[in-house]
Amino acid sequence: MIVQSLYERYEQLLQDPHSGMSKPGYSSDKVSFVLKIDEDGEVRSIVDIRVQQGKKLMPLRMMVPEHPVRTSGIKPFFLSDKAEYVLGILADKEVGIKSSPAKYASSADLHKRLLASSNEPEARAVVAFYEKWSPQAMILPESPLYADLLRIVGTTDNNLVFQLSDKMGYVHETSEVLREWDLAIAQAESGEDAVLGNCLVTGLADQPIAKIHKVNIKGVLNAQSSGASIVSFNFPSLESYGKKQSYNAPFSEAASVGYAKALNHLILSERNRLRRMGDMTVVFWAQRLPGEAKEEWDLQEGMFGAFFDGTFGDSAAGNEQAQQENGESVDPASEKVAKPADLPIGEEHRELTRQIGDLLGRVKNADTVSADMLPAKDASFYVLGMSGNNARLAVRFFWRSSFEELFGKLSLYASDMAVERPGNQRVDLPTLFNIMLQTVRQTGDLSKMRQSISGAMESEWFRAMLSGGALPYSVFSAVVNRTRVDGQMSPYGEHGRSAWIRASVIKAYLTRHARIHQQHESKEALTPMLNEEAQSVAYRLGRLFSVLERAQMDAAGGPGRLNATIKDRYFGSASATPAAVFPILLRLAQHHMAKAEYGRFRDRDIAGILQGVDAFPNHLDLKQQGLFMLGYYHQTAYRAPSKSGEVSEQTVEHAREATIETEVTK
Numbered sequence: 216m217i218v219q220s221l222y223e224r225y226e227q228l229l230q231d232p233h234s235g236m237s238k239p240g241y242s243s244d245k246v247s248f249v250l251k252i253d254e255d256g257e258v259r260s261i262v263d264i265r266v267q268q269g270k271k272l273m274p275l276r277m278m279v280p281e282h283p284v285r286t287s288g289i290k291p292f293f294l295s296d297k298a299e300y301v302l303g304i305l306a307d308k309e310v311g312i313k314s315s316p317a318k319y320a321s322s323a324d325l326h327k328r329l330l331a332s333s334n335e336p337e338a339r340a341v342v343a344f345y346e347k348w349s350p351q352a353m354i355l356p357e358s359p360l361y362a363d364l365l366r367i368v369g370t371t372d373n374n375l376v377f378q379l380s381d382k383m384g385y386v387h388e389t390s391e392v393l394r395e396w397d398l399a400i401a402q403a404e405s406g407e408d409a410v411l412g413n414c415l416v417t418g419l420a421d422q423p424i425a426k427i428h429k430v431n432i433k434g435v436l437n438a439q440s441s442g443a444s445i446v447s448f449n450f451p452s453l454e455s456y457g458k459k460q461s462y463n464a465p466f467s468e469a470a471s472v473g474y475a476k477a478l479n480h481l482i483l484s485e486r487n488r489l490r491r492m493g494d495m496t497v498v499f500w501a502q503r504l505p506g507e508a509k510e511e512w513d514l515q516e517g518m519f520g521a522f523f524d525g526t527f528g529d530s531a532a533g534n535e536q537a538q539q540e541n542g543e544s545v546d547p548a549s550e551k552v553a554k555p556a557d558l559p560i561g562e563e564h565r566e567l568t569r570q571i572g573d574l575l576g577r578v579k580n581a582d583t584v585s586a587d588m589l590p591a592k593d594a595s596f597y598v599l600g601m602s603g604n605n606a607r608l609a610v611r612f613f614w615r616s617s618f619e620e621l622f623g624k625l626s627l628y629a630s631d632m633a634v635e636r637p638g639n640q641r642v643d644l645p646t647l648f649n650i651m652l653q654t655v656r657q658t659g660d661l662s663k664m665r666q667s668i669s670g671a672m673e674s675e676w677f678r679a680m681l682s683g684g685a686l687p688y689s690v691f692s693a694v695v696n697r698t699r700v701d702g703q704m705s706p707y708g709e710h711g712r713s714a715w716i717r718a719s720v721i722k723a724y725l726t727r728h729a730r731i732h733q734q735h736e737s738k739e740a741l742t743p744m745l746n747e748e749a750q751s752v753a754y755r756l757g758r759l760f761s762v763l764e765r766a767q768m769d770a771a772g773g774p775g776r777l778n779a780t781i782k783d784r785y786f787g788s789a790s791a792t793p794a795a796v797f798p799i800l801l802r803l804a805q806h807h808m809a810k811a812e813y814g815r816f817r818d819r820d821i822a823g824i825l826q827g828v829d830a831f832p833n834h835l836d837l838k839q840q841g842l843f844m845l846g847y848y849h850q851t852a853y854r855a856p857s858k859s860g861e862v863s864e865q866t867v868e869h870a871r872e873a874t875i876e877t878e879v880t881k
Contacts, residue, residue, distance in 0.1 A: 217613055218446070218466075218474045220502075220597050222416050225477035227503050236480055237278050239469060240400045242430065243479075244282045245274035245372045246295060250302075251380045254336050256343025259380040261363040265370075274372045276483075279387050280396050281472075283429030284442070291322035293329065293396055294341070294387040298364075298373045303350030306368040312361075314350040329395050337386045338395070341377055404468055414467035416474065422467035426460050429468075430475035434482040435496045438603025445478070445601070445608045446471075478599075486516060489523050492647070492677050494670025495600040495611050501618065502595040515596065515618055522625055523647065592619035598681060600674065611674060614681045624683045631723040635744040636715050637706050637852040645716040647677060653717050654693035657701060685731055691724040695841050702786040704844050706852040707774070718848040721841040728838070740842055745849040747823070753839035755827050756793050757846025760786070762820045764851075766804045769811035790843045794831040 228236035237243055249262040265272040279295035291300045299305050303319025304312050323345035330338040353360055367373050377386035386392060409423045431442025448454055448463050455463055461471070481487045481498035489497040501515040600612030616624075629644055636642055648668075655667040675687035694717050703710040704717060726741045728734070739749035749755070764780050771777045781800060789796040804821065808814030835843060 216615065217599060217610065218416055218470070220500075220595075220615070221474040221477040222470050223502070224481075224500055225473035228477065228480065231509075234480075237476060239472060240281050240397060241278055242281050242476065243276050243483075244279050244295065244374065246277045246279070246374045246376050247274040247370055247372055248298075248367055248375045249378050249385070250344075250375050251378050252340050252344050253380050254340050254343075256340055256345075256347045258344070258348070258360065261360065261367070261375075263366070274374065277376065277385075277387075279376065280393070281400075281429070284427060284431050284444075289318055289321050291318070291325045293325060294392070295374055295376045296322060298367045298375060301375045302348070302353070302364065302367070304354055304364055304368055311365055312354040312368055314354055316350065319350055329399055330392070333392065333395055335389065335391045337377075337379055337382075337389045338392050340379055341386060344377070410462065412462075412465045414470050415464060416466055416470035419467065422469075424462060424465045425468045425471035426462065428461060428466065428471045428475060430472050430479070432475060432478055432482070432601075432608055434479070435601050435603040435608055436494060438608060439605050443603055443606050443608045445475075445610070447607065481599075486520055489520070492523075492600065493651075493668075493673030493675075495602050495674050495677075497598065497600045497612075497677070499596070499598045501597075504594050507594065515594065519596070519621070592617065592622075594618050596621045600677075612678050614678075621681070624681055627683055628680045628723070631726045632719045633743045634715060634719045634722055634848075635852065636711075645719055647673060647680075649716055650676065650690070650720055653713060653720065654690060654697060656697070657703065657713070679727075684727075686724045686727050688724075691720065691841065692837055694720050695837055695844065698844055699787040699790055699840065702782050704786070704847055704851075705782070706848060714848060718845055721845050725838060725841055725845075737842060740845065742849075745853040749846075750827050751842050751846075752828055752832065753835050753842035754846035755824050756797070756831070756835075757790070757843035757848075758850035759797070759821065759824045759828075760789050760800070760843075761847045761850035762817055762824065763800050763804045763807075766807040766811060766814065766817040766821075769813060769817065770807035786847075790835065790840045792834055794833045797831050 225236065228234040229238060235243065247263065247265050249264055251259045251262060253259055263272075265274050267273075277295070280293040282292050282295070283290075299315040300318045300322040303315050303322075305315045307313040326341055326345055330342050333339070352358065353364060355361070358364070367375075378384070379386065404423045410426070411421045412424045413420050414422045414424070428444060428446055432438070432445055433440075433442040435443060446461065446464060446466070448460050453463070454460075466474075478498070481500060482496065484498075487498055487500055489499070499516065499519055501512060501519075503512050594617065595615060596618045598612070598614040599610070601608050602611050603609075632644055633642075651668045651673050652664055654669070654672065655664050658664060669689070672687060672689050672693070676690050678684075679686045698704050698717055704714045705711065706714050706718075722741055722743075725737065729737060729741065737749075737751045737754070739746050740751045740754035742749075745758075760782075764782050767780055768774050768777060781803070785796050785800060789800070801821075804817070808817050811817065832839075
């Protein structure tokens with residue numbers, strides 16, 4: 216299913232002239248240098264075409280003749296290759312440069328064989344270059360090109376292409392020269408050594424079967440930089456019925472190349488890859504139905520990416536940074552379909568952006584969305600998560616369903632995560648990365664906190680978001696334990712946003728757990744805002760702790776007057792062992808309420824909450840601790856609406872508290 220879906224996308228992208236998808240026999244690869252030669256094959260100059268991105272010089276991507284998998288043996292590429300093949304030179308620690316005669320000879324033989332019969336000036340020039348160039352002579356320090364060659368061998372991605380010195384285009388872009396390459400490909404596929412069979416991907420019979428998959432998958436986290444394989448048979452224990460290598464899973468040559476190109480295209484894309492998703496590289500794509508407008512296709516994929524990476528079109532910088540960290544190159548001219556900035560600028564593009572923003576807002580606010588508002592709601596949508604292990608790729612996650620079901624899963628997640636913030640603060644879904652930050656120690660150093668995040672936990676949470684299944688207990692327990700230690704659960708002050716995220720995680724986990732296991736006793740407490748009718752003892756104890764803290768602050772003159780409150784000393788123990796702590800806190804509260812100007816309000820709140828508590832539990836398990844923390848957050852964030860007959864003391868109290876809290880936040 217995975218490979219068939221990718222190959223279907225490959226065929227669809229081939230029909231789009233603006234997709235940047237390479238046709239069979241060609242690939243998009245990195246190029247760092249241009250070898251300018253004249254018609255006699257003499258080297259006139261070597262031009263560095265890398266572009267500055269941040270602190271690094273990054274190679275450009277060009278459509279060149281295919282660069283298939285290269286193993287430990289010698290295998291030259293046509294018209295675009297590394298310096299060790301094209302120039303016959305390698306880096307050497309002792310003398311700086313050394314020659315690689317065997318690789319250079321293989322490259323010369325390939326080009327002479329394919330271009331010998333061509334009369335095109337570009338073809339004759341390349342053949343003449345290989346007849347005249349002498350690696351042994353050019354690596355001498357007195358060589359006029361020695362400085363350029365030294366710079367080339369010092370570059371990791373040192374692929375070169377040819378260009379005639381008096382022409383604008385590159386040799387590999389010349390149609391007459393490429394005709395020789397296309398002919399060579401056709402002859403290779405129909406050669407006597409070709410093995411014919413039924414293709415598992417297309418279902419076609421009598422197709423040339425690939426012995427190995429020639430295109431590696433590049434850019435996957437933890438995979439080797441030269442690429443890795445998603446389908447391979449390298450050990451006898453993996454082979455069956457006497458078949459060798461990939462003949463065990465027969466893919467036609469076209470299918471083995473097509474699915475890999477489609478996957479590489481997705482990984483390179485800024486719109487079809489999520490920036491950070493734990494220890495996985497995650498790509499996604501939508502099926503394009505027959506007759507479906509491209510705008511609807513863009514809308515589907517744009518909305519999913521915006522849900523996780525931010526507003527549509529704003530994720531380019533983050534993706535570019537991620538590509539640079541992975542050592543990837545970015546060429547603005549090569550991935551036209553992948554960049555939101557390259558979509559049509561005008562009313563059509565603005566309408567697309569508006570539609571994405573409207574649908575995204577409805578999803579994140581858990582609003583009702585009718586089926587007729589969704590573009591191509593019956594089209595299949597795919598999400599693929601992979602992780603690398605050197606030369607192999609492991610499929611960690613694959614999700615396939617209709618766009619309508621995907622929309623429903625995201626809406627359900629948004630509803631489960633919904634928690635109100637106090638005042639007029641904007642409510643939006645916390646990002647997955649910000650959720651994971653709440654599972655680690657809050658040091659203030661974002662880079663160290665990022666390194667401490669568990670990739671497995673992040674991946675599990677993402678999987679649950681799409682599947683609608685139980686959210687990972689590991690994340691819930693980490694957030695609850697972290698909150699019990701640092702007590703950062705107040706919706707006000709510098710940790711207000713962190714508290715909101717933690718409350719959202721706790722509510723979402725408990726809501727899904729109750730839904731899946733048909734446990735409805737705590738349903739009343741799992742609301743976006745305070746529910747005074749909720750009977751859960753743990754939830755009520757959390758509310759009670761908030762009121763007791765409020766009484767202490769009232770006695771001191773309001774919020775911000777104390778260096779530390781009972782929360783700093785008792786929050787962890789109160790949430791775990793209430794029976795040992797709350798009697799002490801209630802005795803303290805009597806003194807606080809006696810000193811406070813409006814202590815009777817706190818006394819009334821305490822009495823109302825304790826009506827649902829017959830006895831303080833000796834111990835609360837982790838789920839009950841989560842309810843305790845949610846109750847604390849809800850009660851602290853709550854501000855009772857003033858009644859017509861209570862304008863005096865209560866209204867003055869709330870107004871004064873709001874002013875003090877605003878000053879503290881600033």
